[in-house]
Amino acid sequence: MNPLTSQRRQRALGLALGGLAASGALLGAALVLQNLRDQGPLLLPSPRQRAPEPPAQAVWVSPLKRQCHSADSTLRQRLLALQRGLPQRTERLRIDPSNYADRQTRDAYGTRLDTTPSLVVLHETVYGLGSAINTFTTHHPNDSDQVSYHLLLGEHGRVVETLDSSKRAYGAGYSAFQGRWVITNPSMAGSVNNFALHLSLETPLDGEDNDAGHSGYSTIQYDHLALVLAEWMRRYRIPFDAITTHRHVDLGLERADPRSFDWSALQRRLAALGALC
Numbered sequence: 071m072n073p074l075t076s077q078r079r080q081r082a083l084g085l086a087l088g089g090l091a092a093s094g095a096l097l098g099a100a101l102v103l104q105n106l107r108d109q110g111p112l113l114l115p116s117p118r119q120r121a122p123e124p125p126a127q128a129v130w131v132s133p134l135k136r137q138c139h140s141a142d143s144t145l146r147q148r149l150l151a152l153q154r155g156l157p158q159r160t161e162r163l164r165i166d167p168s169n170y171a172d173r174q175t176r177d178a179y180g181t182r183l184d185t186t187p188s189l190v191v192l193h194e195t196v197y198g199l200g201s202a203i204n205t206f207t208t209h210h211p212n213d214s215d216q217v218s219y220h221l222l223l224g225e226h227g228r229v230v231e232t233l234d235s236s237k238r239a240y241g242a243g244y245s246a247f248q249g250r251w252v253i254t255n256p257s258m259a260g261s262v263n264n265f266a267l268h269l270s271l272e273t274p275l276d277g278e279d280n281d282a283g284h285s286g287y288s289t290i291q292y293d294h295l296a297l298v299l300a301e302w303m304r305r306y307r308i309p310f311d312a313i314t315t316h317r318h319v320d321l322g323l324e325r326a327d328p329r330s331f332d333w334s335a336l337q338r339r340l341a342a343l344g345a346l347c
């Protein structure tokens with residue numbers, strides 16, 4: 071990171087942590103005001119009541135397609151070389167316990183839950199990696215400030231595991247996927263967090279705003295993304311059409327991330343890794 075970049079990031083960090091509540095910015099608020107803004111209607115269950123269903127939502131049509139052959143051996147070789155060094159290069163961060171929880175084995179109504187991750191939600195950081203890390207490592211006593219993802223992928227190649235996959239990250243508030251959510255707190259509406267893995271791409275500098283798009287993500291980010299997704303798909307048997315976006319799962323219709331995401335770049339890489347067959 072050059073000095074100018076660093077300076078901009080610092081300024082952005084100040085904006086992210088200090089100015090969001092006042093600005094009411096949509097994307098800018100993504101990290102900080104998640105639970106407060108997406109809390110949804112108050113639910114008051116009786117002890118034997120079944121969990122209510124999520125409201126109707128658009129059907130997820132995955133931009134990824136099944137593909138059993140890839141002619142791109144150069145891409146495959148590059149990805150496999152990158153994969154070999156990935157465990158050593160992955161930074162493992164200890165974030166503040168206020169920003170995550172265990173995956174619940176029963177919902178607020180006593181129904182048993184499968185704690186194996188079965189969904190991947192893609193995000194973008196809006197501000198730099200340092201801003202996200204600072205937020206996750208800060209103690210947040212108020213529910214409305216608590217937020218985390220499992221993994222961050224930096225614009226220049228940093229891979230930061232912020233939370234173990236076995237834990238429940240607070241990556242989405244009021245949310246559902248294909249008619250499924252989990253209500254873990256009877257005073258709040260449901261969320262995908264209990265069965266989701268949350269991964270966030272560092273936003274380029276020209277995306278530190280609420281515009282509809284930006285210049286997009288770097289080659290190394292798509293390379294790392296494909297490697298991480300292929301591993302999660304293999305380990306947890308997650309189908310490719312269960313890789314989705316925060317924009318899609320958000321029932322509050324306020325999230326737009328990840329903006330300017332190139333699904334064809336991901337398709338090429340996952341196919342080269344044999345992960346789409």
Ligand SMILES: [Zn+2]
Nearest residue numbers: 193194316327
């Ligand atoms: Zn998001």
